[in-house]
Amino acid sequence: MSAPNILLNVNGIEVIYNHVILVLKGVSLQVPEGGIVALLGGNGAGKTTTLRAISNLLAGERGAVTKGSIALRGECIENLSPADLVQRGVVQVMEGRHCFAHLTIEENLLTGGYTRKNKAEVARNLEKVYSYFPCLKSRRTAQAAYTSGGEQQMCAIGRALMTNPSLVLLDEPSMGLAPQIVEELFGIVKDLNQKEGVTFLLAEQNTNMALQCADY
Numbered sequence: 001m002s003a004p005n006i007l008l009n010v011n012g013i014e015v016i017y018n019h020v021i022l023v024l025k026g027v028s029l030q031v032p033e034g035g036i037v038a039l040l041g042g043n044g045a046g047k048t049t050t051l052r053a054i055s056n057l058l059a060g061e062r063g064a065v066t067k068g069s070i071a072l073r074g075e076c077i078e079n080l081s082p083a084d085l086v087q088r089g090v091v092q093v094m095e096g097r098h099c100f101a102h103l104t105i106e107e108n109l110l111t112g113g114y115t116r117k118n119k120a121e122v123a124r125n126l127e128k129v130y131s132y133f134p135c136l137k138s139r140r141t142a143q144a145a146y147t148s149g150g151e152q153q154m155c156a157i158g159r160a161l162m163t164n165p166s167l168v169l170l171d172e173p174s175m176g177l178a179p180q181i182v183e184e185l186f187g188i189v190k191d192l193n194q195k196e197g198v199t200f201l202l203a204e205q206n207t208n209m210a211l212q213c214a215d216y
């Protein structure tokens with residue numbers, strides 16, 4: 001069997017917040033195409049910072065990558081904006097879901113298709129999201145603020161899927177959810193990986209669940 005292609009290569013990065021707070025030093029990792037890689041660690045270990053470095057969301061937190069390199073399919077991506085990265089298929093699902101509270105579930109999902117021009121493709125994508133998350137379909141007209149934590153997490157993942165991503169950076173999806181919901185959620189992640197070929201980099205404190213789902 002041939003070795004899988006490397007989709008993402010993080011090589012010896014250092015991240016500093018506010019010009020002085022050194023948070024990451026010499027962090028390297030690789031994510032193979034079509035894999036699920038888990039990034040494990042407790043509170044404050046630097047998982048979110050690693051994901052933000054990849055998706056280039058550090059600037060909004062007064063952080064910066066000051067050493068090392070990050071490549072997607074061999075191309076350096078450190079200088080690409082988060083929007084450019086979404087166009088290249090890299091999307092982050094942030095810790096804490098961040099659904100638009102006053103929009104319905106369906107409106108939230110459609111915001112994920114904002115950058116896409118082909119309306120028919122967006123409609124097909126929406127149906128695909130509903131096929132993986134049937135509970136979102138039944139709650140499509142509910143305001144996100146009035147849905148459960150599990151539904152909001154599914155909505156946040158569904159919204160990311162609306163960009164038609166190749167790599168999803170998934171930040172602590174299990175946070176604050178009941179074990180049964182976490183299990184259901186991870187099952188869907190595994191399904192998306194196997195059936196749709198979506199690659200995941202998954203930051204988690206829930207080591208047991210993450211390792212059941214991840215290849216690395």
Ligand code: ATP
Binds near residue numbers: 042046047048061063
């Ligand atoms: P958690 O599970 O709590 O989200 P984490 O592993 O994702 O933890 P990070 O959020 O990356 O960890 O935080 C790593 C360290 O960086 C922590 O010590 C945190 O206090 C610090 N940190 C995070 N964001 C900032 C910021 N904007 N400014 C300064 N320090 C920060």
